[in-house]
Amino acid sequence: MDLSLTAVELGKKIKNKEISVVEAVTAYLDSMDAKEKDINAFITIDREGALKRAEKVQKLIDEGTLTGPLAGVPVAIKDNMCVDGMLTTCSSKILGNFKPTYTATAVEKLEAAGAIIVGKTNMDEFAMGSTTETSYYGATKNPWDLSRVPGGSSGGSAAAVSAEEVPYALGSDTGGSIRQPAGFCGVTGIKPTYGRVSRYGLIAYGSSLDQIGPLAKDVTDCATVLEVICGKDDKDSTSVEELGADFTSALVDDVKGMKIGIPKDYFGEGLDPEVKEAVMTAAKTLEAKGAILEEFDLSLVEYAIPAYYIIASAEASSNLERFDGVKYGYRTEQFRDLHNMYKKTRSEGFGAEVKRRIMLGSFVLSSGYYDAYYMKALRTKAMIKKAFDRAFEKYDVILGPVAPTTALKLGESLNDPIKMYLGDIYTVSVNLAGIPGISLPCGYDSKGLPIGLQLLGKHFDEKSIIRAAFSFEQTRPYKRPEYAVERGQKHA
Amino acid sequence: MHKAYETVIGLEVHVELATKTKIFCGCSTEFGGAPNTHTCPVCTGMPGSLPVLNKDVVNKAIAVGLATNCTITQNCKFDRKNYFYPDNPQNYQISQLYYPICRDGKVEIEVNGEKKWIGIHEIHMEEDAGKLVHDACTDGSLVDYNRSGVPLIEIVSEPDMRSAEEVMAYLDKLRTTIQYLGASDCKLNEGSMRADVNLSVREIGAMEYGTRTEMKNLNSFKAIARAIENERERQIALLESGQEVVQETRRWDDTKEYSYAMRSKEDAQDYRYFPDPDLVPIIISDEWLEDIRAKQPEFREEKKARYQKDFGLPEYDADILTGTKKLADIFEETIALDANPKKVSNWLMVETMRLLKENEMEPEDIRFSAKNLAKLIQLTDSQAINSTVAKEVFEKIFAEDIDPDKYVEEKGLKTVNDEGALRATVEQVIAENPQSVEDYRNGKEKAIGFLVGQTMKAMKGKANPGMVNQILKELL
Numbered sequence: 004m005d006l007s008l009t010a011v012e013l014g015k016k017i018k019n020k021e022i023s024v025v026e027a028v029t030a031y032l033d034s035m036d037a038k039e040k041d042i043n044a045f046i047t048i049d050r051e052g053a054l055k056r057a058e059k060v061q062k063l064i065d066e067g068t069l070t071g072p073l074a075g076v077p078v079a080i081k082d083n084m085c086v087d088g089m090l091t092t093c094s095s096k097i098l099g100n101f102k103p104t105y106t107a108t109a110v111e112k113l114e115a116a117g118a119i120i121v122g123k124t125n126m127d128e129f130a131m132g133s134t135t136e137t138s139y140y141g142a143t144k145n146p147w148d149l150s151r152v153p154g155g156s157s158g159g160s161a162a163a164v165s166a167e168e169v170p171y172a173l174g175s176d177t178g179g180s181i182r183q184p185a186g187f188c189g190v191t192g193i194k195p196t197y198g199r200v201s202r203y204g205l206i207a208y209g210s211s212l213d214q215i216g217p218l219a220k221d222v223t224d225c226a227t228v229l230e231v232i233c234g235k236d237d238k239d240s241t242s243v244e245e246l247g248a249d250f251t252s253a254l255v256d257d258v259k260g261m262k263i264g265i266p267k268d269y270f271g272e273g274l275d276p277e278v279k280e281a282v283m284t285a286a287k288t289l290e291a292k293g294a295i296l297e298e299f300d301l302s303l304v305e306y307a308i309p310a311y312y313i314i315a316s317a318e319a320s321s322n323l324e325r326f327d328g329v330k331y332g333y334r335t336e337q338f339r340d341l342h343n344m345y346k347k348t349r350s351e352g353f354g355a356e357v358k359r360r361i362m363l364g365s366f367v368l369s370s371g372y373y374d375a376y377y378m379k380a381l382r383t384k385a386m387i388k389k390a391f392d393r394a395f396e397k398y399d400v401i402l403g404p405v406a407p408t409t410a411l412k413l414g415e416s417l418n419d420p421i422k423m424y425l426g427d428i429y430t431v432s433v434n435l436a437g438i439p440g441i442s443l444p445c446g447y448d449s450k451g452l453p454i455g456l457q458l459l460g461k462h463f464d465e466k467s468i469i470r471a472a473f474s475f476e477q478t479r480p481y482k483r484p485e486y487a488v489e490r491g492q493k494h495a
Numbered sequence: 496m497h498k499a500y501e502t503v504i505g506l507e508v509h510v511e512l513a514t515k516t517k518i519f520c521g522c523s524t525e526f527g528g529a530p531n532t533h534t535c536p537v538c539t540g541m542p543g544s545l546p547v548l549n550k551d552v553v554n555k556a557i558a559v560g561l562a563t564n565c566t567i568t569q570n571c572k573f574d575r576k577n578y579f580y581p582d583n584p585q586n587y588q589i590s591q592l593y594y595p596i597c598r599d600g601k602v603e604i605e606v607n608g609e610k611k612w613i614g615i616h617e618i619h620m621e622e623d624a625g626k627l628v629h630d631a632c633t634d635g636s637l638v639d640y641n642r643s644g645v646p647l648i649e650i651v652s653e654p655d656m657r658s659a660e661e662v663m664a665y666l667d668k669l670r671t672t673i674q675y676l677g678a679s680d681c682k683l684n685e686g687s688m689r690a691d692v693n694l695s696v697r698e699i700g701a702m703e704y705g706t707r708t709e710m711k712n713l714n715s716f717k718a719i720a721r722a723i724e725n726e727r728e729r730q731i732a733l734l735e736s737g738q739e740v741v742q743e744t745r746r747w748d749d750t751k752e753y754s755y756a757m758r759s760k761e762d763a764q765d766y767r768y769f770p771d772p773d774l775v776p777i778i779i780s781d782e783w784l785e786d787i788r789a790k791q792p793e794f795r796e797e798k799k800a801r802y803q804k805d806f807g808l809p810e811y812d813a814d815i816l817t818g819t820k821k822l823a824d825i826f827e828e829t830i831a832l833d834a835n836p837k838k839v840s841n842w843l844m845v846e847t848m849r850l851l852k853e854n855e856m857e858p859e860d861i862r863f864s865a866k867n868l869a870k871l872i873q874l875t876d877s878q879a880i881n882s883t884v885a886k887e888v889f890e891k892i893f894a895e896d897i898d899p900d901k902y903v904e905e906k907g908l909k910t911v912n913d914e915g916a917l918r919a920t921v922e923q924v925i926a927e928n929p930q931s932v933e934d935y936r937n938g939k940e941k942a943i944g945f946l947v948g949q950t951m952k953a954m955k956g957k958a959n960p961g962m963v964n965q966i967l968k969e970l971l
Contacts, residue, residue: 085543105536107543204543211772240547240775318772321575324586325540345579368767377769
């Protein structure tokens, strides 16, 4: 079987009986077996469950019950989304034995559409990080260069798609965790508008910023998946029912007259010249297709990172309080009393980056500091949102880089958290504003590493960025990493 | 020599709202139930679960706020109160700090004929915690999350009370108001109403408040009164001996009648309150408010006036009957079945009160139905049973809510009105008690009472007492 198929292409072949669901699932499971010792994209692989489900889904397709584009197509789920009965660790020691009794709404919707969950992907511990190196279960490697990080925190999902271990995956994005690894791994990912996809069953990092979204080989797959997982959920009060959720209708190669804003502040100091060139070339490509480009000052860009780290850490410090050794997960072996049990369990169960953010978040929420930090960060968040609202009065789409650089070497940023935080400069403000963003490959640097292009839209206008991304994608076909090409051939 | 001190008291009252389901999930709020059977991923704080607000909680909180003359915060929010304890599954409690749903209210109380307004600082909504149970087998603790997520409101008063009597009157006012609203049953002993007392003392005439303490674990009105008295004395003794009152939280032990310090202000935790990002702001429209306002019931004061005016009940009776919603409900349901209001009131005021006291029950515990009380009154009205039998039957109604018609029939308790049968029995009693007959004839009027009693006894209490009297006088 051709592992380079997109999810939608594979879905068609399954529908046309060219490939059976079991065949497809087996091919990807074998692909994982062959590549996982290199890539480490997965924490859990459910071979038995996936094959069993493949047979069931095949029957439903044959009966005509399942007719959607994703029926029978395998998928990987980031390990911070609950799947009933399946280990869900958040890449943390503290949830090393946690099997939920319920399934995240987004995953449930995929299952209802006939998706086959083949496994749970690696990530930065509790989604805190931009490299997937903070995982308790080891770093994931970038299929484009095994000595490099895949980005993060959805690095496992991005690498798994890039290495062709799955046709598509779900990730989550709190400050760039879908878009940045998509960029580093040369795949496409969407962070939807806040509220577009239910967060029920997503183990929270920064609740007011978290969104689930797809990672896949192309824009068509992403739009198709998003169409399935979106919608108001009675179990998540922050989810909303909005019009304009027919994303696949925006898969149109036409940007004539589309107004694209290019924030000058996104092309200043710190941006790798090769990344800058590729992104500007992408802009020119869209211009050549009829889009109208204009540079503008977005402003407030330098405040996005401090505001983001204060808000996300504050929420995380509270969200992660429930991991205490009392009800589930890891509990320290020896302790004197309750307080000592809490302390030892959490000291032993959480990694360094998680502890750093819990401490930061607890500090900014403590009395006497709340107004100076947390409230100020919330005001900054509101101002950033306003700045985007103003920009979207003039532009349909905002275009810029996903990250200042291409994929870093393993270990390069781990010892310098500030450097890692600064790498989030182009992504975090999108979460603060709650707007949608798409990341797709737009070129390669001199090392042959993929460069990501980011397109941003106004609230609930994913369709504009899908249309712009799809139009751009038509000018340059999907490129597979050498690793996948070689391994794909060997395996075939 | 003692200076003259004034006690300054403010109350924090927690009330469990009588909603069918919990505040943030669909689990039942029913009391009891095997441990952890009324639970789900949300109320056990499982990872990835999210709270969704139960609108009925907001309705009830607004109703209480309106009844206590509060301003309703039409754009209010929930905040997280962070603290680690195993009964709190998320290790934060969802509560309201920055924008509580009700503010600036007041209620009127009356003590010894004097009326006074007590200010309400705020009312906020929050979730209850689970319950820790000590397990003797393992010497460990077990936790039951059935109560976790049961909706609460906390009513915070201003420091406007000056005596235990005022506190009792205030609590009683809150309790009846909330019961009338059907917002809670307000049972202190079952924990559906709990009060923490903030108390300080100061010299009479002083402008500044003294340092206050907060007293917890007060499970009855009596315990509250005792704790207030005890704490007032403790603080005065400290001041008199030149010491200072320490701002702290104390726990009342009602069996030993003393309190001990739980934690001082220095140990006070920083709860790191912040708005809960999982819940959206609650926007309360004018229409929503008006809808609740229109559905507010008749409250105690109005009811009491109506009972006096429409049914001619004395003020004292009207006051008792309206003192709890349960009594008022039974009263009104019974008269709706065409029973005479004064007779219904009489049954409730005398026999019901007596039985409640004997059984150490509260009016809320009453289980008998208006229908059976109405039937009983009908039986006495038609002289089918006499008053002695009626009391006996009422005890059965009170205990088991039996149908008095059937019961009287089955037990053969109908009054004997058959003159022939009565005359025969009276004749026999006269024959058996010559001494009493002699006494009566010698002018001892009281002796006839004994003879009536003997006749009733012989007829197992079922004789028509009027007829017995008449026949006796005739034969003597």
